[in-house]
Amino acid sequence: MQLFPRSLNYLPLLVALAAMLGGAGLTFAVWYYGSPWNTQVGYAPVQPVAYSHKLHAGEMGIDCRYCHANIERSQEAMIPPTQTCMGCHAVIKTDSVRLQPVRDSWAKDQPLEWVRIHKLPEHAYFDHSVHLAVGVGCSSCHGRVDQMEVVRQDQPLSMSWCLDCHRDPGKAIRPKDQITNMAWTPSTDEAELVAAAKTVNPPQHCSGCHR
């Protein structure tokens, strides 16, 4: 007696195929999710204030550390308090519509809610101050912020990207007075790069960054 239609003979094959495809798909999805390709380079969210780094840092040439004042002392770069904005804008462009949220924040004592762009996993303990202390400049990781109208993520910030530099730091090490110089480019002389790399000893072991 034939209880099942003949077409069902293909069912096991179909199931096997689907399982293989599904498995491969799942594997790919998981792999992609964790891969450096999925690291959101170019992420440029809309910020509560249309602050232009291009204008302030680029055209007007304000040093990075004027606003990110904490960076040479702390692991955090520190988004400046509203106070810093108002230091100038209490007298400059006091009627600008684009600055209304800043004035509101100041008046109501409510913080501005900036959207985070550069985000490391919480088990990675990155320290800005020590990178500056050894001569890694801002642009090495953040790109040409002075040319960005809207700040975007420039580098993948993945572990392999960190390690690339920790293993061969020569190209990122610059003279201390060039730290905030966005236009600085590494030397093309191999010997100079090697000499620069020798001035630092970046950790490549787990507890260097993970605690």
Add this chain to the structure above:
Amino acid sequence: MSKRKDYQFSKPAPGMEGKVFWTSLEAKADPVAYQERAKAEFVDGVSGSDTVSSESLRMKRRTFVGIAGAAGALLGLEGCIRRPEDKILPFTRQPEYVLPGISLHYATTARIAGDSIGLLVETHEGRPTKVEGNPNHPTSLGATDGYAQAAVLDLYDPDRSRFPASVKDKAFTDSTFAEVDKGLTAIADAAAKNGGAKLRVLVQSSSSPTFARVEKAFLAKYPQAKVYTYEPISALNTKLGLQQAFGISAEPAYSFRRARTVLALDSDFLGSEPGSVRNAREFADGRRLGSPRDSMSRLYVVEPGFTSTGASADNRLRLAARDVGSYLKALAAELGVGLTDSEGANFESLRSGVTGAKAPAGVPESWIKAVAKELLAAKGQSLIVVGSRQPAAVHALAFALNHALGNVGRTLVFTPSVDGAKAVGPLDEITALAGELQAGAVDTLVILGGNPALDAPANLKFAELIGKAATKVHFSSYRDETSHLVDLHVPRAHDFESWGDHRSFEGSISIQQPLIAPLHGGRSDIEVLAKLAGIEWWRGYPLVRTTFREAFGAGSFEALWKSALHLGVARELTVAPIGSVSLDGAAVGDAIKQIADAKTALGASNLEVNFVPDPGLYDGRHANNPWMLEVPHPLSCVTWDNAAYVSPNTAKELGIANYDLITVKDASGATVDIVTWVLPGQAEHTITLNLGWGRTVAGRYGNGAGFNVYPLRSAAAFGFGDGFSVSKTGGRYPVSVTQETHSMEGRPIAIDTTLEEYRKNPDFAEFRSPTLSTLPLWQEVEYKGHRWGMAIDLSACTGCNSCLIACQAENNVASVGKEQVARGRDMFWLRLDRYFVGTDESNPQIAFQPVGCQHCEEAPCENVCPVNATAHSPEGLNDMAYNRCIGTRYCMNNCPYKVRRFNFLDFTGQVPETRRMQYNPNVSVRMRGVMEKCSYCVQRIQEAKITARREQRQLRDGDVKVACQTACASGCITFGDLNDPNSKVAKAVKLDRQYSLLPDLGVQPRTSFLAKIRNPNPEIQG
């Protein structure tokens, strides 16, 4: 066991004959069976805990399917989620000094365990996270005890009272502080009419100059009102004894550094007595051995049950607490023979008073003769200390003897008390208050802190008396037993939330600086009293500043105030000790008459019960602090419970054993049911009970943990008392102990000897350690940069547990609960092993050994990790990358020291939001299924290295201090760079006492131990 070779020693170990180390009586009785059982590191039934219903511990099938299904569904969802948008909220106006990512340390003082201690509290963006000792403060000298370490978790307790409440029939209705102020005004108005004739205030003991000042103002406004003090664990007997002996109102401060011979009578001066942190440092300093030529002090301890002090004794005599006075009298009689009359007639009355005094039964003659001989030989360099539980008369006699021995002014000084008031007995004031309540003489009762409904002497029935007052207000951090009985409950601010000041026992005055605004809007004691007193500026800040302005003088006030805040101690105001004292011979003669020899003999039906502060909960005030609940009792290793500690022989006589529930009954018929725990070293026919457990309204962690022993604690047996009997209830009770988990399986790891032996064989430690029997697996690495290492001096360790709590606080180590501890799943990165030493089961010696990750250079854990989650750093740290760990637990199995801890369950996911505020932001919080272990505080190493790099300098010795090291009061732990020949640790590991654990395995641990040296008097047996 059969596979393992017997240990080979290079030559017979000197002084090893008769040396037996054992962790429990079971282990001693049948080592083979015990070790067989210990092989399984995690078992359902750890010795005897078969009574834990394993059914309740096992997950039901349905629950598992449910959870597995939910987890699967979540996994599917997670794939769709893109990175969530994250916000950064900067300040609008940047507060001075608060910079994101930079931790700040503020100097403050806190009243902890009946004593004030100077602290430095670490804050991250305004959140206090970690307590350190203040090196500038004489009570701390940079270290802390466990209570201080745990204070920060009390601050974030999710069960702290959050709102004022009106209370009716034990039901709370939340109200507001405006209502509280109205209530206080009403009380003040009513009291103003009759001078406060029916107003009574009950406070906790205080050493605050501001409190004394406000109290004076309060009493000036209401001359008829009274302020009573009650403290369940009080040092008033000491003060009273001092007053009897010399007629001064003062407090003693000891210098153990100078004392060559110390006799401690029922005194836990290294543990629970005031000043213990400073005492421990000084005591350890008096016996640090750099070489066999160095000398060390000798400590005699006479006590009923083991304390940290008894465990550190060179000679220890087990003696019932009631017989301690008689012992001192007999000793005084023996001393009297050799003493010269330093004060003529005064001294004569002392001598005649003790003549013919006999030692209590069972005290060997050598304990009188030899001790007296040595005290006489060390005149001016000896010290007799008496525990505050002992009656004032015993203190008076001890102070008189110290005076006669020429110790006063040398090893012992007296500083005038804060208020200059005459000392009273610890129970005088609460008894007076109870009498007034009974007589209806109290209309309004204001209780500032404390929990008298729970901890007042049982015979006063204080909980019933509270109702006799018409209006009753309770200021308390918790809605506790007392809060349920009052009309108005008000949250009390934590010490880290309020302004205040303190004077420590040795005379320094310091400011209690708040670190955070009150989380739940609480008030401090001085604020309440000031408000009642009608002081206009009643907030803590102006009150404390006024006190200091008066003390400093208006001219230089601001500068001195700032420097006192910064340093954590107002050096200019330190109270000088009393220059000279003269003995009141007649009073001491009277005191001696009060020390009566016991008339009845102790026996199975006439037991002595000793009430002692708990090493974790103190008097019950830390009862909802998971760190304190879980920290093992240093001697019994019992966690999450208290127990009735009895000696092996007494247990046999009474027919009781571990896990047996017993009923302890006093002469008046009051009873308490409690579990038995047999503890070697307990005096015969005595029971030690730890206070503070068995709370019913402590909070979510403390409720129902342990047994409440306060119902037995009457005025007649406040510190100790006899006439108790014991009967078995027939029930059994599960107890979680840590002493048998993470067992070292009988390997020789704790090494000790006597000073005499050490001088003969300075390198004895090496001989006692097994010799290398394996070649290293890998080619040895040369460490060119830093080579981190640790040295732990076992001679100084008192087993106080403060390192454990400090480690927990620094490294976000989870508490797991009683059932998980029973299964060997406790998470302490640093465990404190306790060994009984010797063959006498009743009277062993103790060896403590803190064991954390040894950071082996040839680490066996690293070789077996399939995912490289644990790896070696170029500085020799055994790193742990949590996010790589897949939880095979191979590393744990391969660790010879059993120091790796696995998150069997999600121990951190359920932690309430407020407690998470305590987390150290520089250490990952581990999730379920991940291995963790001591990291040598790698976050501190990295921070120090980064700071040095930023400052363009080399790391200096002392830049890196690990958490256990800073907490250790006796300074046992040294940490640093072994490659720096001048570092302290490099010098420590070159000492001849140095040895490492299980060197035969060839794993080359970085942690070294310095063998324990004891200095017993050979003339004393036992």
